[in-house]
Amino acid sequence: MANRFFQGYIYQLQNTIHGIFGVIDNKEIISCSNQELIGNKNTFSLMKVDNRGQAAFVQGDYTYRIFYESSFMRLAVFAEGKNTAAKDYVDILSVCFAGMKSYFEENYNRHLFYKNLFLGNILPEDINVRAKMLKIPPLTSRIVYLLRFKQVQSDWDLSMINTLAEYSEDDEIFDMTETDVIVISKMRAGAEQKTVLEKGRKLQEDALKLYKEEPIVGVGSIVVDIRQLTDSYKEAVYALELLYLFDADRTILDYNHLGIRRLIYQLPLPICEIYLQDVFIKGSFESLDQATLEVVKCFFDNNLNVSETARQLFIHRNTLMYRLEKVRKLTGLDLKQFDHAIVFRLAMIVNDHVKHLR
Numbered sequence: 058m059a060n061r062f063f064q065g066y067i068y069q070l071q072n073t074i075h076g077i078f079g080v081i082d083n084k085e086i087i088s089c090s091n092q093e094l095i096g097n098k099n100t101f102s103l104m105k106v107d108n109r110g111q112a113a114f115v116q117g118d119y120t121y122r123i124f125y126e127s128s129f130m131r132l133a134v135f136a137e138g139k140n141t142a143a144k145d146y147v148d149i150l151s152v153c154f155a156g157m158k159s160y161f162e163e164n165y166n167r168h169l170f171y172k173n174l175f176l177g178n179i180l181p182e183d184i185n186v187r188a189k190m191l192k193i194p195p196l197t198s199r200i201v202y203l204l205r206f207k208q209v210q211s212d213w214d215l216s217m218i219n220t221l222a223e224y225s226e227d228d229e230i231f232d233m234t235e236t237d238v239i240v241i242s243k244m245r246a247g248a249e250q251k252t253v254l255e256k257g258r259k260l261q262e263d264a265l266k267l268y269k270e271e272p273i274v275g276v277g278s279i280v281v282d283i284r285q286l287t288d289s290y291k292e293a294v295y296a297l298e299l300l301y302l303f304d305a306d307r308t309i310l311d312y313n314h315l316g317i318r319r320l321i322y323q324l325p326l327p328i329c330e331i332y333l334q335d336v337f338i339k340g341s342f343e344s345l346d347q348a349t350l351e352v353v354k355c356f357f358d359n360n361l362n363v364s365e366t367a368r369q370l371f372i373h374r375n376t377l378m379y380r381l382e383k384v385r386k387l388t389g390l391d392l393k394q395f396d397h398a399i400v401f402r403l404a405m406i407v408n409d410h411v412k413h414l415r
Contacts, residue, residue: 063088066153074146076137080154082119083131086193094190113144114183120144121412123144124151130165130191167191171241174283175290184284195283202240202257203293204264204272209236213268237273238264241286244279250314253279257309273300274309298322301413302406306308313347321406326414329407336404350405352380356392357402363393 063080070078071090072287079089083104086097101116106123107180108131110193113122120143125132134150138142170191176287179187185195229241239258244253257274275296277289292312300310302318321329333342345353352370356377358367367377381392 063154064092068391070150070296074136074150076143077119078134078136078150081133081135082192083129084389092339096115103133113274115139120147122147122151125165127166129167132165145185165191165231165304167193169227170223171231171239172233173284175235175239175287177287181284190285193283196281197283198244198246198279198281199241199283199286199289199291200253200279201277201293202235202242202246203261203275203277203290203297204238204240204260204268204270204277205297206236206238206264207267209238241290246279246281250311253311254289254309257311261308273297275300276309276311276373278313302409311357317403318406321403321410324410326411329411329414333404333411336390336400342408344387345384349384352377353384353392353401353405356381357398361393361395361398 066081067090073366074090075088075089077091077094079091079094081085081099081103083102084099086094086099086214088094103123106114106121108123108126111123113120115121118139119135119137120129120139123131123133132154133352134147134154136146136150154290170179171194174184185242188195228243229239231239233239242256244256253276257276260275261271279294281285296310296315299318300307300313300321302322303310352366354362355370356363356366359369361376363377367374370377384392384401390399390401392398392401
């Protein structure tokens with residue numbers, strides 16, 4: 058598509074500009090007055106050229122001038138020769154093509170491509186075509202991490218995360234909304250949850266170092282086809298929507314390990330209220346103070362192990378038993394019994410869901 062776009066203008070200028078001329082991107086010639094040269098690889102790195110003065114420069118037997126650049130892409134015009142005429146040609150061509158900024162932004166801005174992909178603004182049949190133009194491999198294992206800050210400051214440079222040694226140049230990092238930052242990372246298909254979460258924690262740590270604020274992180278599924286990347290993004294958003302159902306110290310959620318909370322999240326308010334009425338004597342759950350609930354939580358975290366729970370809470374075993382007995386008297390549920398413990402644990406999550414819906 059880009060080739061045809063530039064080639065149309067080059068055809069019109071062939072009788073005006075003498076010698077070979079055309080357009081190159083980061084890697085190769087994409088349009089040329091001599092069509093046999095289209096696809097030839099660059100003998101130098103266009104991204105490494107110092108373009109601060111935006112002046113023409115000579116490389117080999119050709120004169121070049123960069124007319125468009127973004128974080129990932131540069132486009133330059135070139136003309137055969139190293140004389141003044143060649144310089145004048147590239148100056149004229151650069152002015153001609155630089156006026157088409159909106160076209161380049163739409164077709165060569167990778168971040169804008171991903172945003173439009175996630176928002177459904179690209180037709181399915183156009184996704185691979187646009188990805189090819191941006192040199193994005195359509196079939197590569199990727200995963201979406203969604204970092205949500207309470208507030209993103211205007212002076213934050215989100216690309217700084219990508220400059221750290223631990224990150225690959227293939228990682229895409231950009232802001233999706235005022236508070237959401239997207240990280241698209243290459244991840245081996247079938248990677249274990251431990252590996253997926255380690256990456257998320259590393260993102261949190263680095264964001265905290267750079268911006269003095271730790272974001273919460275939602276993690277989507279690993280997908281192979283770029284057309285499925287939107288699903289991974291939506292899953293990351295969905296995971297963050299369920300965060301309130303987890304413990305307060307939980308700051309990273311993987312869509313594929315939401316557990317029973319995925320089901321509870323979809324329950325309507327009336328069903329949840331009926332369940333709580335069935336489980337608890339009226340007012341019994343509300344009568345439990347926060348300290349008692351913390352004891353119960355620790356008891357569950359230790360798989361109903363009385364000795365380990367008492368050790369972690371730095372209390373005597375008998376003290377713990379007394380508190381559990383207090384819960385039984387108030388609610389009618391003996392948490393030392395597995396079936397009762399399951400009912401109570403589910404009721405705690407449902408109660409959080411009800412409070413959020415209200």
